[in-house]
Amino acid sequence: MKRLYKFLSLVFVCSGIVFYSCETTNLNLTKNPNALTPSQADADFLLNGIQVNFGRLVEDLGERGAQLTRIDYMSGRDYPGVYSPSGFDTDWRRAYQGVLNNIRAMQPIATNASLTKHLGMAQFIEAYTMVSLVDFFGDVPYTEAVTGINNLNPKADSGASIYDAALGLLDQAIANFNAPALGTPQIDFFYAGDFGKWIKAANSLKMKIYMQRRLVDANAIASFNAIVSSGNFISNTADDMDFHWAKSDANPDARHPRYAADYTTSGANNYESNWLMGYMDRNNDPRIRYYFYRQVDGMPGQLDVNGNPVPPDEQTSQCSLTPTPQHYLAGGFTFCGLPDGYWGRDHGDDDGIPPDGFLRTVVGVYPAAGEFDDDSFANRQVNPGNGGGGAGITPIMLASTSHFLLAEVAMVAGDMSTAKSHMAMGIDESIKKVQAFGSGLDPDADPTFEPSALAIASFKTAMGDAFDNAATTDDKWNVLAQQFFVSLFGNGIDAYNFYRRTGYPTTLQPNIEPNPGTFIRSNWYPAAYANTNSNATQKSGVSVQVFWDTNPPSPGFPLSN
Amino acid sequence: MKTKFSGFLALLLAFMMQITFAQEKTVSGTVSDDSGPLPGVSVVIKGTTHGTETDFDGKYSIKANVGAILQFSYVGMETQEKTVGQSNTINVTLKASANVLEEVVVTAQGIKKSKKALGYAVSTVKSDQIQERASGDVARVLSGKTSGVQINATSGMSGSGTNIIIRGYSSFSQSNQPLFIVDGVPFDSGTNTPDDFVNGNSGSSRFLDLDPNSIASISVLKGLAAATLYGSQGRNGVILITTKDGLTGNVPKKTEVNVTQSFFFNEIASMPDYQNEFGNGFDQAFGWFFSNWGPSFKKDGVAGWGNSINPDPTKGFNPDGTLAHPYWTASAATGIPAAFPQFQGARYKWKPYNSVPNFFRIGTIASTSVNIRGASSDGNVSYNMNYGNHDEKGFTPGNTLRRTNLGMGGRAILSNRFTVNGTINFARTDFKTPPVAASTGNDVFGTGSSVFGALFFTPRSVDLTGLPFQNPVTGGSVYYRQNNSIQNPNWTVHNAQFSQFTNRVFGSFATKYDINDNLNLTYRLGLDFTNEHNTNYQNKGGISDFQETVSGFYRTWDNNNTIWDHTIMLNGNYKLNDDMNISFNTGVTSRSEIFDRQGVNSSGQNVFGVLRHFNFNTQTPIQFSSTRNILGALGQVQWDFKNYLFVTAAGRNDWVSNLSTDNRSLFYPSASASFIPTTAIDGLKSDKFLNYLKIRAGYGTSAGFPTGFPIASTLNLNTRAFQDDAGVNTVTNTTGTTLANPNLKPEQVKEFEVGIEARMFKNRANLQLSAYTRKTTDLIVNRPLDPSTGFTQTQTNIGEIHGEGIEADLGVDIFKAKDANAVGWNTHFNFTANESTVRRLGQGTDIIVFAGFSNLGNAAKVGQPLGVMVGSRIKRDAQGNALVNASGNYVEEFGTFNIGDPNPDWILNTTNTVTYKNFNFSFLFNWTHGGDIYSSTISTLLGRGLITETVDRLNTFILPGVQQSTGQPNDVQINNSSYYFSNILFGPNELQVYDGSVLRLQEVSLGYTLPKKMLEKTPFGSLTFTASGYNLWYDAYNTPKGANFDPNVIGTGVGNGRGFDYLNGPSSKRYGFSIKASF
Helix, strand or coil: CHHHHHHHHHHHHHHHHHCHHHCCCCCCCCCCCCCECHHHCCHHHHHHHHHHHHHHHHHHHHHHHHHHCCCECCECCCHHHHCCHHHHHHHHHHHHHHHHHHHHHHHHHHHHCCCHHHHHHHHHHHHHHHHHHHHHHCCEECCCCCCHHHCCCCCEECHHHHHHHHHHHHHHHHHHHHCCCCCCCCCCCCCCCCHHHHHHHHHHHHHHHHHHCCCCCCCHHHHHHHHHHHCCCCCCHHHCEEEECCCCCCCCCCCCHHHHHHCCCCCCCCCEEHHHHHHHHHCCCCCHHHHEECCCCCCCCCECCCCCECCCCCCCCHHHHCCCCHHHHHHCCCCCCCCCCCCCECCECCCCCCCCCCCCCEEECCCCCCECCCCCHHHHCCCCCCCCCCCCEEEEECHHHHHHHHHHHHHHHCCHHHHHHHHHHHHHHHHHHHHCCCCCCCCCCCHHHCCCHHHHHHHHHHHHHHHHHCCCHHHHHHHHHHHHHHHCCCCCHHHHHHHHHHCCCCCCCCCCCCCCCCCCCCCCCCHHHHCCCCCCCCCCCCCCCCCCCCCCCCCCCCCCC | CHHHHHHHHHHHHHHHHHHCCCCEEEEEEEEEECCEECCCCEEEECCCCCEEECCCCCEEEEEEECCCEEEEECCCECCEEEECCCCCECCEECCECCCCCCCEEECHHHCEEEHHHCCCCEEEEEHHHCCCCCCCCHHHHHCCCCCCEEEEECCCCCCCCEEEEECCCCCCCCCCCCEEEECCEEECCCECCCCCCCCCCCCCEHHHHCCHHHEEEEEEECCHHHHHHHHHHHCCCEEEEEECCCCCCCCCCCCEEEEEEEEEEEEECCCCCECCCECCEECCEECCCCCECCCECCCCCCCEHHHHECCCCCCCECCCCEEECHHHHCCHHHCHHHHCHHHCCCEEECCCCCHHHHHCCCEEEEEEEEEEEEECCCCCEEEEEEEEEEEEECCCCCCEEEEEEEEEEEEEECCCCEEEEEEEEEEEEEEEECCCCCECCCCECCCCCCCCCCCCCCCCCCCCCCCCCECCCCCCECCCCCCCCCCCHHHHHHHEEEEEEEEEEEEEEEEEEECCCCEEEEEEEEEEEEEEEEEEEECCCCCCCCHHHHCCEEEEEEEEEEEEEEEEEEEEEEECCCCEEEEEEEEEEEEEEEEEEEEEEEEEECCCCCCCHHHEEEEEEEEEEEEEEEEEEEEEEEEEECCCEEEEEEEEEEEECCCCHHHCEEEEEEEEEEECHHHHCCCCCCCCCEEEEEEEEEEEEEEECCCCCCCCCCEEEEEEEEECCCCCEEEEEEECCEECCCCCCCEEEEEEEEEEEEEECCCCEEEEEEEEEEEEEEEEEEEECCHHHCCCEEEEEEEEEEEEEEEEEEEEEEECCCCCCCEEEEEEEEEEEEEEEEEECCCCCCEEEEEEECCEEEEEECCCECCEEEEEEECECCCCCEEECCCCCECEEEEEEEEECCCCCEEEEEEEEEEECCEEEEEEEEEEECCEEEEHHHHHHHHCCCEHHHCCCCCEECCCCEECCCCCECCCCEEHHHHHHHHHHCCCHHHHEEECCEEEEEEEEEEEECCHHHHCCCCCCEEEEEEEEEEEEEECCCCCHHHCCCCCCCCCCCCCCCCEECCCCCCEEEEEEEEEEEC
16 A cells, blocks of 8 residues: 555656646636737727728729629620639628628727727728629628627628618718717728718718619619719819729738739739720720730731731730631621730630730739830830839729719710710819829839820810710710720729619620620629528529619620620 | 466476486477468477577477476467477477457557457557558558558658548548557647648648557557547547557567668659640640640641741741740740840750650658667566668659657566556658649649649640759749749749658656556556647749749748646456456546647748848748647446456546537447357357357447637737838738637537457458448537628537448458468458438538538538539539530539549458468559549640540530520530530539549568578578569559549548549659568
């Protein structure tokens, strides 16, 4: 027995050394040392995160909208297959987890600390986010959303009710912007702390909401006009709402995503849209050198800048050797290439990717802060750091858009002259905005290539004439719509909505595929929603229309697909 | 009785000694059994260490005094004793032991049990099946050697991770990897990778730190009844390893030295069968593309290069069949034309280059192992020492593995009823590899680089090894593509690397105190500490869509993993009466796991090639830590009756530290029984037919505890989330993406198994059969949440998985060598079939994709096999016809449709050993039947036009199906490249899935043991030469032959994903020889 005690004391001593402070027997190790706890949250830091997530979300949805409306190039011959459900997972996550849930985390802190500006910005962002989700997907969760463990399968709300809620949020936002605050946000990526501009933005967003639902809301135009008459909306480019990107290329990569994709060591990754480049080139649009940077002076199978033909080249442009499809011939659309070195792709073209990264036309100084096109061509091929280094913008609410919406109101009312004058103002604001991105941003560019006042004036005259000379109301709509689309380069959300709302323009380059399936009237629900939420059912197809779209079903509407 | 007998013996001895006093003489004779002379029988003079063995003819000779007692012993035979008398000849006939199956196996918590008493399956693998192998990875060596265990390599790279699954998957968010117990204490067998499987999944599984040559035996506890005492840690089965250091009980008293030296060659086994008729381009036109659908290497014909003769020397072909050198015509912005003035105007020959085979090398493996053991003359103190060195060069340039092992173990039986024993091991493992990441035929799609990302589909006309890979001015990667958009694999080898340098100490200290003859008390301490120093870098100048990769990065971090394990147990054994025994074990145990990661991530390299953090622009910290404690109280009682009925009941209660108080404790019981009819029923046992029969049944339960901190709500802080206009980095808070679940409970597993074990035909045939069903409930699931909840995932308890399977082991001595000149042939089969089905998911969920991507991965779907592969499929109409679009390609339907079942139907292994004279020939053949694989390797080789299947490319295809727009039968012709490129490679996911059935010659060896006579005048006790080969041949017979694809790959890395290959897993074949000598 004595020896047993000896043994036990030996065991005791041994384990005493290693059981030190009961380290190995402590059963209360539930706290995660690798993160903060929610109680340590900071309203400024949360709002910073909300803004960055919102900026990325709008840029992403803006690219999708632009691709569908030929402002950007879209790859895919089959509309239902162009964007797979999982392709929208990131946006869905950003909207709900990145934006909405963080807003919910910030609200009690901001409310307790009387941070009204924080709350107002959050309400604006929430309204814009929810409205955009409705525009892209239709009915989506809102009232049951972001309640965490209380509801793991939030039900969708009707798009119409979300629109109503957004208007309410914007009224609260305006009230908050007007209210005194105990502190202002650390960073305001949009207006640098100018809350007068935030109020204008909130009113402009209300105008946009009314306009979007004008087909289903008899009072929409009256509500729209009420704001117009207050005058407190974005009517001048100086008040435009943009998200600002920065130059840092890594850790963090804060560059404009389109810049990051195109200004790489192996050349561009995106194609630009042949429809938009061709339309702007034909009309001598003064914005074209800001929007697009050409890396070569001629494309295979086309005339170069000097009017000399460039031989077709199967290696760099496979389609330069293939015949024009019948439906392109019949509609008189450009096929495969454009003159003057504008090297893009046709809508829907899904050919393999040739090694043309240093040949194709890339996004220019507006809005991505790339290079200004000064006819340098191959001398200034894309490379990281070139041009404005990617410290560009994602336009969100523009003065030009306000004018184009006013023009739309006039068109609907049959008031052609008001429509024309708002179109002209829209063009004017857009050119003003774009011109601010010239050689100031791209220090290597030759500023003499910036358009002269005369060139701008003659362009504006030409557009006015085109509107006046248009034979039919449809043609006038087309002039207006095409100019609206040009002004929306950088964010196609409003273009996608306008296109489904009005059906114009009818002159867009159709899909290279003669039977591309029905146009995307709303997108597939993201896989992250349809596959994991038991109250979600994937929609029957992309032909499902959102609540404000009472136009005829696809195909047949919109026309140019 | 005992005393009487020894007294009688003493009397007898005394009588004999009187007449033969101190008379030493040579005694010789033959030892045989009922089938003839028996070689290798141990002949020892009782009470001494003097002894010898019978030779091949069963003959022995030994010097002994008259009156000495000779002991003749042989495994499986009854030991006989003969007293040396007048005669100089003593012939002995040994009888098969009635207790032939008194095999003692190590069971849970190191408790040794007679195998016949076990109510559950335990497989034992002996050291000769593990040693002298070409792989230094104990799991791969174990592959195919026991039923119920499925072992898959993540790839054939040296030092790559290994996946082990015992009795199928029973969970899908929790680990399914078994517990490793080395010398009685837990051993970390985790796999740490630099990133996820998309961005880089190289990383060794930490059982790589064990030297297989130092292992004495391995027991595999497959079922829950077997593993109950290990608690939740044992739920996936247990690999119980006894090293030679830990086996110090039966050490010979004379010091014995064993040396093994092996040398192997290591080659890529899965080299595709490339075609040599067409080169780089598309639609039979030349271009510096990714694809190989270009013109023919012949001048004439519709596809001949002669059609592309171009007067412009920089475009197309010259009439002599040359092209402009790609470094001449590359875009100026790549810097290539300026950096390589020597290629201005240079011509490039249009011909097939053997780029991919030339890229690889023949690696070598040299391994040395020394083992020394001995004991004090009274046998009370014994020791063992091991030294091992393993030096392996992979077949991929830049891939190496070096390991040094030092180990020591000893035991001392002290005079005061104490026994102490302990082991201490040191392992130093240095693993280096070029980066490996996922690719689907367009190079990598994540943020990392991969040496294989664009390698296997190098166009035939691209001279990978002949083209310079580095820009002499910038150091950056250069390659053939005109915008330099592919990172040259050779550049990757020279400028990017992941390395894991591990220093590990592990060992155990145990002490036993015998309270009395029936009771003892043991205390065991286990310590396993690993420092894994990781370095991941790439010099600037790489090609990526990710600027941080282009700018160069350097990441260094240390993973420190510690496992402390204490166990105190009271063990007892009582004889109740002549027929009944009872034994019990009871104790408490604690296990503490501490993981700590510290490091720095730098990006933006300044001076090319300098890998120090000061040379980089920005630094961010790498830090992560995790601690979890598990306490257990355990007990086991075994009752046996008349040596033919054994009943065991066991239970354990675990308390875990990372769950809420209400949910942290769980009790799991088990019960098992074993019945030996051949002992119980008279007349059942017969010498010629049934020698032994055992019937067993077991019921066991276990639990799975979560890892990490699942009930903690978190908030992220990022100091570098963004940058504002002024260039100041933005600090953000964001809510954690994982929703905390304070109600999380452990998941529960229950298993019922039955089995029989039999020996027949004079012990020539040996059969073991097990069948089991298991049910997992309250599964801890990393349930993906709809982000509209505000979170993307949560850990929750849902659903039910039902598993069932059978395992069979059959060994037959087809020829039993009667003498040295006869042929012996033993054949052994093991068979495994397992099926896990998802019965329920619950909470309104009908699918959870738990591995891979949300739209292409392994899923749990109700009514489907666990892990069913889901992805997009060909869209079909109501009649099931495939829909074809206007271009003539299949219409893809997105969603999570079933595209394959990665679980094999069954696995059959057979080992055959043929002995003849001093030769020993054996081979292990594996047949895995079924199990689908999504293979990017195959689809890329087809889709990019590289392998022999794609030679017939001048005809057109019409895909069977109907036109989507009209519903009419499809009549759109597409060419070969569209068929393969747009459908097989980049079309619906289901077209990239192949049946992964494979036949494999896994091991083959031929050994020769020098006859003892030849060694008499040498210092050697024995000397054996063995030539062997591994994976010398395989045939995945349902995949395209030209791809030569080896389905033994896991593109998603070690874990619960399977059936996916992302161009990251060439396999290896190894061959060489080894020498084993003992002194």
